[in-house]
Amino acid sequence: MARAATNRRKTINTILAWSVGLLIFFPILWTILTSFKTEGDAIAYPPKFLFFDWTLENYSIVQERSNYMRYLWNSVIIAGGSTLLGIIIAVPAAWSMAFVPSKRTKDILMWMLSTKMLPAVGVLYPIYLMFIKLGLLDTRLGLVIVLMLINLPIIVWMLYTYFKEIPAEILEAARMDGASLKSELLYVLTPMAIPGIASTILLNIILAWNEAFWTLNLTAAKAGTLTAFIASYSSPEGLFYAKLSAASTMAIAPILILGWFSQKQLVRGLTFGAVK
Amino acid sequence: MGKITLQSVRKSFGDVHVIPGIDLEINDGEFVVFVGPSGCGKSTLLRLIAGLEDISAGSIAIDGLDATHLPPAKRGLAMVFQSYALYPHMSVRKNIAFPLKMAGMDPAEQERRVTHAANILNLTNYLERRPGQLSGGQRQRVAIGRAIVREPSAFLFDEPLSNLDAALRVSMRQEISELHQSLKTTMIYVTHDQVEAMTMADKIVVLNAGRIEQVGSPLTLYHQPDNVFVAGFIGSPKMNLITGPTAAAHGCHTLGIRPEHLDIRADGIWEGRVGLAEHLGSDTFLKVDAGALGTLTVRATGEVGLRHGDVVRLAPQEGRLHRFDQDGKAIRG
DSSP, X not given: OHHHHHHHHHHHHHHHHHHHHHHHHHHHHHHHHHTXXXXXXXXXXXXXXXXXXXXXXXXXXXXXXXXXXXXXXXXXXXXXXXXXXXXHHHHHHHHHHHHSOOTTXXXXXXXXXXXXXXXXXXXXXXXXXXXXXHTOTTOHHHHHHHHHHHHHHHHHHHHHHXXXXXXXXXXXXXXXXXXXXXXXXXXXXXXXXXXXXXHHHHHHHHHHHHOOHHHXXXXXXXXXXXXXXXXXXXXXXXXXXXXXXXXXXXXXXXXXXXXXXXXXXXXXXXHBTTBO | OOOEEEEEXXXXXXXXXXXXXEEEEEOTTOEEEEEOSTTSSHHXXXXXXXXXXXXXXXXXXXXXXXXXXXXXXXXTEEEEOTTOOOOTTSOHHHHHHHHXXXXXXXXXXXXXXXXXXXXXXXXXXXXXXXXXXXXXXXXXXXXHHHHHTTOOXXXXXXXXXXXXXXXXXXXXXXXXXXXXXXXXXXXXXXXXXXXXXXXXXXXXXXXXXXEEEEEEOHHHHHHXXXXXXXXXXXXXXXXXXXXXXXXXXXXXXXXXXXXXXXEEOTTOSEEEEEEEEEEOSSEEEEEEEOGGGOEEEEEEESOOOOOTTOEEEEEEOTTOOEEEOTTSBBOOO
16 A cells, blocks of 8 residues: 555656656757748747658758857857856865855855846946946957856855865864875865866856856857857847747757756756755 | 873963863873863864864973974874764775875885784775765774874874764774774873773873863772762762762761662661662662752662662762862862
8 A cells, every 4th residue: 555655656756747847848849849840830820849841941041141150169268268267266265265264254155145136237337338448348358257257156155065065074184194285185175176166167157158148238249159149030020930949959059968968967066065 | 102291281262261271191002081071172182182273372292392383294193083084085995095195105015004904993895995885883993094004103082983873882992992902002082971981091081161170090080089070970870969968967068979889778877769760680770869868879789679669778888978078179088
């Protein structure tokens, strides 16, 4: 009886999980499907799910009309660059906050997080004007800096919680075992911190990759990322759902693949500290 | 060699004086136990000796050399932590070899020492495992292995058995005692468990509120406690402490008698009614409500046929009474 009950519950849970999963994934799935339809099928009513004339036409048109590789390259540089720069700043910051906290550490962390509570559009004008003055408008460097700043509080917080989980006694043990500061860092701390740093890097790349507000507002032709590439297909002269979908699919594919291969790291990173 | 001398060692965290001033001499090869209730400063004292905390005033000498400001790595001491503090990303072999690697020892010699330590500690079959794949007792052995390979001048143990279950604790206790007998190295052991202190120590240091209450061999502390605190802390069940007219009649403020030194006899001078009776088989612990004397604990050997509500007469054994003055100090002679 009890076993039957748990089995039934398991089945129900599985069905529920799959339903929720599919519901969340559906927009992405629909986008991918639509990208293989003709413009006519894309707006057909009732919608055609799988039985339509599959075509690669949209992809070739998108490829012809705009330079996908340039946008991709911009995205890679901007997401990668802002992450790298952020990590270089955040690791020492989180490190000192976790291992040599002062009376104000908590306040500083809170203050950093509070910058995320302001809607981004609130600082658009000042930043836009600064960008004009500094000649950073529509440059990769400008976006690397802005996206790094936008995500910095999150990476510092994430790394801080990671480093906090490293027991101080292990570092003391290393000191007792005769490790110099250098060996302590090299043989004990870094190996224990690497999983945390890796998940932080991954999450930050995804956040930077998908960032649209700043990339749309601060770039034009030169430094546009894949989000700008997608946006260029929601044109005012008409709805081209299929082409827009093809562009979107091309834009999200790299990050989707990266996320797929590193999902274990990612899930661990996102639930770290919450689940012991 | 492992002679450690503390001279007026003080430690304050801000305005809180955790250790107001301690003088202590630990001789080479001694097994010294720091014991006291939680928050008494025993772990802090150990960490001061280890160098993991800076001392606020005073000096620490190891083998006659001033070590007050030496970093932990330079003191030649090894420590076993309460949480074991193993390196989770290294195999057991690498954990044990770590201090040797840090000392820049020749790999062949490292290997020889690790194998030797693994033999002593029954870890030979686990050398390739990670700490996460070991049981609590095995982890504790790895932590001890990591300490012994260095051949330190002294071992420091910070409540090493408190995370183990009762049965394992007893066997690890014996293993550590045997280790001490074979290595003959100075060991300083911190615990809040007076049974561990009594069974393992050559010398017990009883600490309370950052002060040393008494230093002595286990049986000295048991037979001649210097004050009420030590009297109450050492021995299980606790010594009965009686105040009031009965104490005054013996010319003291507090009269102490251990539960095992109270005989149940028809001609006993104190009368009481049995409250709780705990039957352990080998012993019986009786809580006797003795009116003005308060509740007295009596330890009777073997099985006694007394139950709740029975009236008993108690006689303290000759020469086993402890007398303490107003300040809790022992009155001798």
